[in-house]
Amino acid sequence: MHKQSTLSREEQIIHNIQTIRGRMQDACLRAGRHPDQVRLLLAVKTVAPEIIKIAIEAGEKLIGENKVQEFAEKYEALKNVVCERHFIGHLQTNKVKEAIRYASCIQSVDRIALAEKLHKRLLFEQRQMDVLIEVNTSLEPGKSGIAPGEVFDLLKSIKPLETLRIKGFMTIGLFDADAEKVRPCFTKLRETRDEAILRGLVPDDAQELSMGMSGDLETAIEEGATIIRVGSAIFGKRVTATDHHRQYAEAQGAAQL
Numbered sequence: 676m677h678k679q680s681t682l683s684r685e686e687q688i689i690h691n692i693q694t695i696r697g698r699m700q701d702a703c704l705r706a707g708r709h710p711d712q713v714r715l716l717l718a719v720k721t722v723a724p725e726i727i728k729i730a731i732e733a734g735e736k737l738i739g740e741n742k743v744q745e746f747a748e749k750y751e752a753l754k755n756v757v758c759e760r761h762f763i764g765h766l767q768t769n770k771v772k773e774a775i776r777y778a779s780c781i782q783s784v785d786r787i788a789l790a791e792k793l794h795k796r797l798l799f800e801q802r803q804m805d806v807l808i809e810v811n812t813s814l815e816p817g818k819s820g821i822a823p824g825e826v827f828d829l830l831k832s833i834k835p836l837e838t839l840r841i842k843g844f845m846t847i848g849l850f851d852a853d854a855e856k857v858r859p860c861f862t863k864l865r866e867t868r869d870e871a872i873l874r875g876l877v878p879d880d881a882q883e884l885s886m887g888m889s890g891d892l893e894t895a896i897e898e899g900a901t902i903i904r905v906g907s908a909i910f911g912k913r914v915t916a917t918d919h920h921r922q923y924a925e926a927q928g929a930a931q932l
């Protein structure tokens with residue numbers, strides 16, 4: 676008897692990870708890069724800790740959060756599993772203290788006020804922190820990230836802040852289903868990194884390029900990505916806050932909430 680197999684949530688997530696891993700592997704081989712040179716970061720915004728745990732137990736070791744609030748909530752729930760946590764969202768200066776409590780890298784440093792606030796707090800705590808500089812390579816207004824034309828000035832200002840270990844660069848890139856249209860964003864980030872190293876504005880080991888998502892990871896790998904960030908292609912479509920609230924209300928049987 677052939678019964679249509681339905682995967683459990685756990686099997687589905689593991690299957691999705693294998694698919695993404697396979698694509699990354701193929702892309703690395705085609706680009707002549709070693710698969711170890713590219714890490715997969717799981718973008719886990721709105722994903723429940725027990726679901727994230729499935730992915731970590733399947734061997735994934737790098738997760739990224741967008742909101743300090745979620746970071747804090749999940750930290751407790753995930754304290755028994757080993758993983759590296761990066762902050763990948765827009766970081767408000769008044770949330771710096773909490774963000775650095777949970778993150779080992781802040782990928783979204785995009786302005787001097789934020790860098791200075793981080794530095795001040797890290798000095799106080801006598802610690803250092805890995806950071807990436809987020810660049811708005813698509814030049815879309817309203818998007819976080821420093822404009823490519825301003826990045827070297829920003830780096831000059833950040834350079835003296837010795838608590839910040841600049842490890843490389845991050846970009847979100849153009850939102851377009853056509854990966855070829857996104858490619859110039861990835862090229863720009865790579866060129867920015869190479870130029871920054873050449874000018875001595877960042878250390879020679881500031882090689883990280885966090886770029887590429889599920890739709891364009893092959894292109895990103897061709898352009899030199901070292902970290903790919905994937906969320907919904909692994910965990911499924913995100914439940915919005917409104918949906919979440921409704922489902923919660925329904926689960927509580929509170930129809931008028």
Ligand SMILES: *Cc1c(COP(=O)(O)O)cnc(C)c1O
Nearest residue numbers: 718741763888904905906907908
């Ligand atoms: C959510 C997010 C991703 C992943 O996006 P998906 O569409 O869920 O794959 C990557 N980078 C950042 C900064 C994100 O916030």
